[in-house]
Amino acid sequence: MTVPLALLGLLEREPSHGYDLKRDYDTIFGRGRPLPFGQVYSTLGRLARDGKVTGQSEPGDGPDRKRYAITPLGRQEVATWLAEPVAAEPYLQTVLFTKVVLALMLGRDAAGYLDAQRATHMRRMRELAEIKRGGPLTDALLADHAMFHLEADLRWIDVTQARLGALAEVVRAS
């Protein structure tokens, strides 16, 4: 979902070749998940087809002889996307909820599961705190975003842990 928009945004900054675009994407947004070349070119192809970018061929051969530039329609798309809030998705919540309810339903150790989940979340929190300590501000901000979400999960885990008895009764009655 975000890849075409991120590429459009990079092109709004300046026209670019596919290769440079991929490199910039990987550096700024990729975060250890580099974009495959195939996806770069297929995405650029679709964007060109939809009139959001133009590809100017240059002398020479190979796919990288095309220089891409954003069109006014593409700019509009970027502007709209940036102004639009993302749906407030419940992230992990559904998985955690399902596991707890299922554990209670099946008479398994829901409290033990919550403890283990809590420890796993805390371990990740520590890794993120470590990233924040050493790294540049951009990394710190991404780590913060992840930490705040994990924190929300952790609060939910604690509240659920405290109400496990009551929840067990509800689940068993249903």
Add this chain to the structure above:
Amino acid sequence: MIIEARGVSRSYGSTPALREANLSVAAGEVVAIMGPSGSGKSTLLHCLAGIFTPDSGEVWFDGRRLDTLDDGRRSELRRTAFGFVFQFGQLVPELTAADNVMLPLLLGRTRRKHAQRRAAEWLERLELADLGGRRTGELSGGQAQRVAIARALVTRPRVVFADEPTGALDTLTGEHVMDLLVGLAREEGATVIVVTHDARVAACADREVVVRDGRVSDPYTIGAVR
């Protein structure tokens, strides 16, 4: 292990606050004590620090029983081997930041000149060099906590006990305070035991334990992790 609670129980009247709590902390470790409010975190911290004596169980510090020492020896130990940071700095508001930091040294009969130098050094390490002359009653929450950290570390304690040290601070200020506390304690080789319900604060520690209903569960040693 530098400090240990073994089967420690403690009640307030008929309210049990700790039920056979166990916790072992190695020298140089930073450990977070987490758990819901009223679960017994502060009581555990106070027992470990020799502020409370347990009703039953044992507290060990550096190979010695702590809970059986008489009051005088225990407060001596607290003054020389332990440092404390609480949610509200418990600084003397009428005194300057520098005087607050000097206080534990003067109580330990360090010469005034020397104490002044050490206090200035520590204020600088806590990025407070310019505020030494300011009365602590006039400082912001984050500045006051940094003074409290300087005061806790100035005596070169073996163990620093912190109870919700960032509880009254916003996220960024709290993070800065925790980074300083943990960073400086590590530089000094001090052990840190920090009570917090805040996962971001706990993430600064090497590990966390959770207190529930007066019992300590250590997620890394009990069968919780599969």
